Amino acid sequence: MTITQLKYVLAVAEHQNFTKAAETVFVTQPTLSMQIQKLEDELEAQIFDRSKKPIELTNIGHKIVNQARNIVNEANRIQDIVDQQKGFIGGEYKIGIIPTVMPTLLPMFLKTFTQKYPKVELRIEELNTSDIIKKLSDGHLDAAIAATPLMNDSLKERVLYYEPFVGYIPEIHSLSKKQYLETSDLDINDILILEDGHCYRESIFNLCKTSKRHAKENFQLKSGSFETLVKLSKEGLGMTLLPYLHTLDMTEDEKKRLRFFNEPSPAREISLIYHKSELKLQITTALYDLILSIIKGAIAFQDVKIISPLSKD
Amino acid sequence: MTITQLKYVLAVAEHQNFTKAAETVFVTQPTLSMQIQKLEDELEAQIFDRSKKPIELTNIGHKIVNQARNIVNEANRIQDIVDQQKGFIGGEYKIGIIPTVMPTLLPMFLKTFTQKYPKVELRIEELNTSDIIKKLSDGHLDAAIAATPLMNDSLKERVLYYEPFVGYIPEIHSLSKKQYLETSDLDINDILILEDGHCYRESIFNLCKTSKRHAKENFQLKSGSFETLVKLSKEGLGMTLLPYLHTLDMTEDEKKRLRFFNEPSPAREISLIYHKSELKLQITTALYDLILSIIKGAIAFQDVKIISPLSKD
DNA sequence: TAATTTTATTGCATAAATCTATTACAATGA
DNA sequence: TCATTGTAATAGATTTATGCAATAAAATTA
Missing domain, CATH: 1.10.10.10 (Winged helix-like DNA-binding domain superfamily/Winged helix DNA-binding domain)
Structure with a gap:
């Protein structure tokens, strides 16, 4: 053998x-x-x-x-x-990132990482949560960034940050007058949600008090981006919820339409995930430390209420 | 590689x-x-x-x-x-047994085992506890029988039986008149003890209330057998303590000199030990089940007080 | 320093792994 | 029924790896 x-x-x-x-x-x-x-x-x-x-x-x-x-x-x-043992940080390193995190987080750490660890050959792939779990389990990925907790025994998670949800409320909307939102304000039939694997969408469903999971919707939005959502919202099709980091590069006009939640703000937990066998742990740890040091400057919320990405049917 | x-x-x-x-x-x-x-x-x-x-x-x-x-x-x-998966029980299987268990236990199960599992090539070796731990750890043994608990994280133990200690009291001895012994009767300076790795001897030391671990002794007995102990005892050199199974094949005259302890009788715990990696677990389990079924007929004590083989300094 | 023990090197034989080319087999569809 | 296709098995040639014997080199001991 x-x-x-x-x-x-x-x-x-x-x-x-x-x-x-x-x-x-x-x-x-x-x-x-x-x-x-x-x-x-x-x-x-x-x-x-x-x-x-x-x-x-x-x-x-x-x-x-x-x-x-x-x-x-x-x-x-x-x-x-x-x-x-040699302190060598290098070799091929494959990482998966969920679509709703990719555009905001990747630009924040990629350049710094490749400069600091030039011998690591990063292979980055946009994947939804279920593919990430599959590929981490069978060794096709070394690590991933996704919303947690995943409750998967063969994976380990290290929390990177808690990202609050922020409401984008069009001017004509009834909630527009409120300074801060409450979870109880949310009505699932009035929110535009991104179709995104089973991860971001599930979070929002769990968030809504009035959640009838299979509520009738006038339309279904597949593979959209937050940019699209905001535009639809402007057209008066309803409010939408955005992860905080996505609000940072909005125009001043758009930012005026944002409404934060009263603390504890609903938030999603974003973690670095890797297999429990801890292969290439040096690189994983290097990546974790780097992202953590960068994110600290960008997100500084006190009290959040974590919304699990898992549906609890 | x-x-x-x-x-x-x-x-x-x-x-x-x-x-x-x-x-x-x-x-x-x-x-x-x-x-x-x-x-x-x-x-x-x-x-x-x-x-x-x-x-x-x-x-x-x-x-x-x-x-x-x-x-x-x-x-x-x-x-x-x-x-x-095939239900095949066979191949080489190396087992170590401590000296004070070997002569009583081995004859009880060896013949039955080799008949029931003819494809297993048993390699039996008499070893003291520390050698057993060493050889189990580095894979030179598949299993062992010794006094437990060993408190070793890399080993697993399955208790085979509890073997009470029985006093052998010469006729002239002061305890001779008592029908049953108490732990408090024991005086370390009056008991003949076998030198046996650090296993059986330690048990006895822990047992004696008056235990001064480095009590002066008139003589030291190395690598003796229980047979020798009994003979010395007969010569009036003191009482001795024997594991129960060793008393089974004594003569009727000798048996008259035996004194059991009041329950809970002090006893040693004898276990089948193997590495936590559980290699060849089928054979280990087969051996365990076999010994257990045999020993049940031989030892039927209710209440015992286990004496740990480890010194607690 | 010589004798001894132990590890490294060299050259050659053998075994194993791999390749290319081909065959065998089963499922599919004309 | 008979090509066609997709797929695994087989045969023979080639390359690579493994192992041995003999010996050199280095270190240790007498």
Whole structure:
């Protein structure tokens, strides 16, 4: 049994296809087939059921794959240990960020990070929360930034900041006269919400007192941006809620239409998330510390009420 | 990096000597040297400090060795998983037993075990507690039987039985008239104790109310057997304490000199111990279940007071 | 300093891994 | 039914890795 063989097994298990798996591990299909056969012979157990199309894991195969992931993870960690001991911060580092955080947070830390850690090759990807969980779990991401808590046992979270929600109230709106908003002011049928995986949207639903989850809506907004929301709001289609950081680069005119909540303001918790195996922890910690030091200047709210991104049905 | 290389590293780390390490992994010394050099090149880190005699681990080497042990353990577990899934109970299984348990317990289960699990190749070794802990930790033993609790985080214990201590009181002894003993009757200076690692002896010391740990003794008894103790006791050199199972095959005459304790009787806890990594757990569990079913017929005491094998200085 | 022990180096044989080319097999659709 | 397609298995050639024996080099001990 070799670590290489285990990596091959993981690739096939993931793609359910020998040919595709072979590509991802940069060998030819016969090579991969033979190595997997050798491992199966050695263990005297079938890992894959090749009669099914696409290929499936056998009962025992599932357990072997889980253990293989374990071993490969632990093996990867050896280089981590060496890097850490040497104080070396480098190598490829893949990070996922949810769409509603990406445009505000990334510009704040990206330049500083790449300057401070030039040997790290950052690969940044915009992903929704469920994809992030998937990719962190199977090792396709080293870390991610998303709304938390995720209540996922195999992931670790370190809170970066609490981002309050701010109301954008068009001039003609009834709430326009109020200086500060209350949670009880909100009516789900009157708020424009971004369709965004199941993350930001869920938060708002949980926030509304009058929340009938499947309230009738005149229209559905998919893959929109906050910019669009604000424009629709201006057209009188309702108020909207924006995460605080999105309000910072608004025009002065627009800012006049913002209404903050009375404390404790509803807020979302944004965290750096990574697998509990803590691979590449040096880089993760470096990233965490950097973002934290930057965000402290941008967000300074006292008392917030965290809205969980998870629906509680 | 290969699993083989990691095994070579572990061997050198253990023996602090390339030549001896090579023997234990059944390759020549040059082969082993080269593989370790290759690994060091790949990791760009020195694992061993070859300038020291005997060879020492570098700082980073220590961490690499720990992680290597992890990986090799996890790798071994794959065959375990396959065996378990198939219900196969077999392979080499190394077990250590403390001297004061060996002669009474081993005969009770050995024959039945080898008959029930003919494919398991049992390797039994008499070891004292500290050697057992060492060998369980570094993987040279799969399980052990010893007095517990050991308070060792990397080991797991499953209690097999509680074995009460029984007094052997020579006829001329003052306690001879009593039907049952009390813990308070015991005087450390009057009891013959077996020198036995630091396990059985410590138990007795903790038991005596009058325990001055470094009480003067007229003589010291090393590596004796209970048989010797009983004979010395008969000579009038004092009473002695025997674990219950050792009293079962005494002659009727000798049994007349036995005095049990009033309940709760002082007792030692005997457990099956194994590494928390739970390698070969199927066999361990099979062994545990078997011993438990056998011992139930032999020991049936209600209320006992467990004497810890650890000194509490 | 010589003898001994231990690790590193060299050259060669063998085993293993990988590649290319091809075959085999099953599912799909004309 | 028979190409077509997608996919895994097999065969043979090639490259790479692993291992051994012999020996050199370094360190230790007598």
